[in-house]
Amino acid sequence: MTKRPASPLLFSGSDWNFATLSRTYEAIETIALEELQLDVYPNQIEIISSEQMLDAYSSVGMPLMYQHWSFGKRFVFEDHLYRKGLRGLAYELVINSNPCISYLMEENTMAIQALVTAHAAFGHNHFFKNNYLFRQWTDANAILGYMEFAKKYVTKCEERHGTAAVEEILDSAHAIMDQGVFRYRRPPRLSSEKERERARERLEYEEQTYNDLWRTLPSSTDASDEDGASKAERDAAERKKALNLPEENLLYFLEKNSLILEPWQREILRIVRVIAQYFYPQRQTKVMNEGCATFVHYFIMNRLYDQGKINEGTMLEVLQSHSNVVFQPDFDDPRFSGINPYALGFALMQDIERIATEPTAEDRDWFPDLAGSGDWRATLIDAWANHRDESFILQYLSPALIRKFRLFLLSDRAGDNFCEVTSIHNERGYEAVRTALARNYETGANLPDIQVVDVDLLGNRHLRLAHYIKNGVLLEEEKRDATLRHVRRLWGYDVSLAGVDAATGETRYERSTAQLSE
Known part of the structure; x- marks a missing residue:
């Protein structure tokens, strides 16, 4: 047989x-x-x-x-x-x-x-x-250990201080989580367990240090004296410099400078901040x-x-799942909710392969170094390592792909009661469409730019924030006011937010927690 x-x-x-x-x-x-x-x-x-x-x-x-x-x-x-x-x-x-x-x-x-x-x-x-974003901004070797530490630490805080007290801090920290990342400077690396223990000890020391700092404020009688006032102003300027204002990372500022937070509360703010920073590259x-x-x-x-290791039935199931993942509804389809990142990303990768192996005359004009090179693998490896969404789209979105997705650009000005199609998928519109789409994936342009700009060290310890308004887009009032309450809970004193036009410097609005309590 x-x-x-x-x-x-x-x-x-x-x-x-x-x-x-x-x-x-x-x-x-x-x-x-x-x-x-x-x-x-x-x-x-x-x-x-x-x-x-x-x-x-x-x-x-x-x-x-x-x-x-x-x-x-x-x-x-x-x-x-x-x-x-x-x-x-x-x-x-x-x-x-x-x-x-x-x-x-x-x-x-x-x-x-x-x-x-x-x-x-x-x-x-x-x-x-x-x-490069993940290599610079996250630590893959430490995240699991840190998350285990964070989970145990929060649990211990709940046992010691009560679930309600811990959730109150977490509620406020989560409310400003999007404003709890470093966007332009590299955050410190996650530490080992011993280093985290030393960090907690430093937190306790820093809290004592900041309390001593505030206790050295001149009295009102000193401030009324001419020479005393001059010295007080100099002291205030030095303290502002020490606080590194303006500060983009609101959670970091509150963790380091709030006078009302206990050491365990500061550590919880740091935990939320580290998690927010961990996810920041994924958003880009x-x-x-x-x-x-x-x-x-x-x-x-x-x-x-192709190697004969899976059969037709398996491949059909794979292709069905794959097609569902990369499906892109048209703009007038009821299922449309924006551009599917799977669809756009996959199409861009495939288009790079096509340009490298089967370029058209148009491709040779737009991508002279890539077109016909045949080495699409090296191009993809390099792009995956050295780009984020914004720069990748700006460099590799081709006219052919713009036509395939039938992309067009709408102008929606606040003063108009209509929308205008300013660019379409043709020779005149390719550059404008590509630039606008790339800008749409710029994280800094889509998240509110809110910074700590001043603290009234000499008086009522008023914390002043500034929202730099871009393209006339304001914050939703109800959510803005609710978030201000959370910031005040962590700061302990009045907090105000001024809306400043990023282009002109004009103050468009100002809202404070004192107004919210009236």
Whole structure:
């Protein structure tokens, strides 16, 4: 009896086990490292249930996260939609850490497990390890240890000071989390456990130091004296200089300078600030990150099919999932909610491959160095390492892709009661459309620019913030006032916010917590 030859297929059917996952992972790894020349952290793959995935969803994508009532509220909301069939779940979740942790849902079929392994464990993994923003602004080696410390620290605070007291601080810290990042200067690296212990000791010392600082303020009688007033003004100027004003990182300023916060409260503000900083690069690279991972999984799954390691049924399931991910509704489609980052990112990566291998005359005019070079891998590796969304779109969005997406530019001026189409996908509009789309992904242009600009050290300790208004876009009044209350809770004294036109310097409005309490 002749022995039946072993099947070249990695798997068949939808069922999976850990041996199948391991065999498929090795085949994917070979293509990723040898053909795509990816450079990745060691991988750690975990299988979780849909409920665990919902839990991770609810806690800002971090399974190792401290408890807060808002996470439970979001869990109930997401779980309700999921059980009703109104919303699906991500097939995977990936953590920017070393080792890189990819969470796969146990409900996935084997085809989807292979797809998301290529997507997360190699696509996202490579991007996290190599992109300059992640290399400069995050510490993949320390984040898991820090999150474990943060979770335990918050739990201990709840046991010692009560859940209500801890949640009050977290509520206020979360309210200004978007204003709790360093955008223009590099934050300090996460420390080891011993260094964190020393940091907590320094916090206690700093609080005593700041209390001593405020106690040295001249009395009112000293201030009325001519010479005394002059000295007081000099002292105030020196203290303002010591506070490094203006300060863009509001959480950092409050953590270091608030007089009412106890050491444990300062540490909680620091925890929230570190987490906000950890996610900051992801906000600047959504299109590139998802585009990279989608391009990688598409390339790898097609190569597995070409090698005869997956069959037609598996490939059809993969393509169906892939098509759903990169689907881009038209602007007049009821499903349209903006440009799909998966669709735009994947299209940009594919377009680079096309320009490098099959350029048109138009491509040679727009991309003389890339067109016809044939080395699309090196171009992608370089782009993934050295760009963020804004610069990547500005450099690589081609006229062909602008026409494919049928992009156009609307002018919506505040003084007009109509919108005007100022540029379309034609020869005259390509540059304007590309520039406008790139600007749309500039994080600094889309988040309010709010800075600490002054503190009344000589009087009532009034904290003054400035909102630099761009393009006439004001803050929503209800949310603005609610956020000011949170800032006051952390500062302990009155806080005011002045809206200043970034172009002219004109003050458009001013709002203070004293007005809110009237």
